Amino acid sequence: MTAGNGLRTADHVLAGPHGDMRVRVYEPRTAPVAGLVWAHGGAFVHGDLDMPEADWVARSLAAAGVVVVSVDYRLAPALDYRVAGARPDGAGVRFPVPSEEVAFAFVWAAGADGPAPALTARRWSLGGASAGGDLAAGASLRLRDGAVPLGAAGGAVVPLPRSVVLAYPVTHQELPACRPELAAKVAALPQERDFPAAAVRAMNANYLGHDGPADSPYAFPGGHDLRGLPPTLVVNSDHDALRAGGEAYASELAAAGVDVALVREDGTMHGHLNRPDEPGAARTIARIAAWLTTDALVGVAHEPPDLPAPGQAVR
Template sequence: MDITIEDQRIDGPHGEIPVRVYTPPGEVRTGLVWAHGGAFFGGDLDMPESDRVARRFASRGITVVAVDYRLAPILDWTTGVASPAAGRVHYPVASEEVTAAFTWASSTLPAARGWAIGGASAGGALTAGAALRLRDSGGPLPRGVLLAYPVLHAALPPLPAELAAKVATLPNADLIGAEAVSRMNLNYVRDPAALTQPYAFPGGHDLTGLPATFLLNADFDPLRASGQQYGAELAAAGVDLVLVREAGTRHGHLNEPDDPAAERSIDRMADWLLS
């Protein structure tokens, strides 16, 4: 039997939210609500980081609900200028939509061992913020939080010397550094005051009481500074944590299906979800 894939639209706080549900052919062992990356203004349900990851998880007995959350205005990386476009939104819309998708999935779809929540890159920020929202609302918490090369701080933490040396070898180092991350984050929230909101960027805020977390960092990736710092903050808050650095990888490697490291990362994440 094959994986069943169904596009649906669910009710959300800002209108309907498109989701894609991947149901395993046999026993559903656990569930995952998954948010793709794309710098808050890009990405979709067809990109490998969403579709291929979801298919691979479903092949392991994990029902996946991939969330087509609303995107921020398109940003020019070099100038920091955003292009207004119909349907484009700012924080907190996407964050609240990911939260709503988890609430819907966990209350509607069967999963013997419960539901986790996860995301990659910008989707990791949405996921981590949703976990805080769910904690603070007093509602059911995810059984776990899965973060892949996430951005978790409003400003990129300083890069350790080892990471800075690796990033310096990248051909696009200037386009993915601290200044670019700051532009991206501000484009997401629009209001500079919102950068301090824990649901926008949880790094540096109270993380006590969060579910167990699996945090996968890419090796040659400036955002690893954020992932590593967040891992330290989770540990200090007493949160159960698995922190992994996938050797030799760059940011977004889950979008490279031919990269063996992408397969390793997917297997690591699936193993943790099923453990």
């Protein structure tokens, strides 16, 4: 365990659904008011607990009174997805492994053996950035449906997350078309900052392990039945092709009767939480902290009768 600026961090190794998995817990200096299970981004193939999008985000939110559980989920094989015809390089995992690990981490965090027993399970939210946003969104569907890894909660009751927090997320297997305003901004981006539809398709196919349609809504929730999900905050980067997916997903949530807040962080490019010195990163952290700690900003889950009720026993 380490301490700094009054915050405490500790790594835990959980007996996850696919073997040992590591999470890092960030505890605030005072009694926590909320909890968040967080998944970093990295195109499903990169990223770790030390990158700013994981460590800086967690430390910043812990300073606002949030217990953060950062998930070191398993990664897909390395792939240069911006190069047409590139092949995966090296070992890695495919869907559903990372998705199940993020759901498992939430069940652990919100349960009796989690890092903040004084926090009720209903104070825990689930979130992620970029590819981690896809994992968090997919895990929220798993939790809605009770489709979490067998034995994750030992038969205990698992509630829906209080809310879902998505930063510039991957949401759809096929990237929706950009509106003219966004297309003009994307056209001016340097190549390394752009996410053309073909690159997103290759990235997602690498995660799935094939280039055909996904056979599960937990892989890419966009375009699927989103009824009964928790209130959701979507913060998109401004100059980012993936904003098209984040905006479409927010619209689909609203159409499904889910309480949703959508923000475009002005002047930012994709992955702005990985660049803490940029003002947009600080603004996004302030938005997320307020969302997690202020009940008046968050609605409730509106559960239709034909979906599992929050709090059902895990299968």
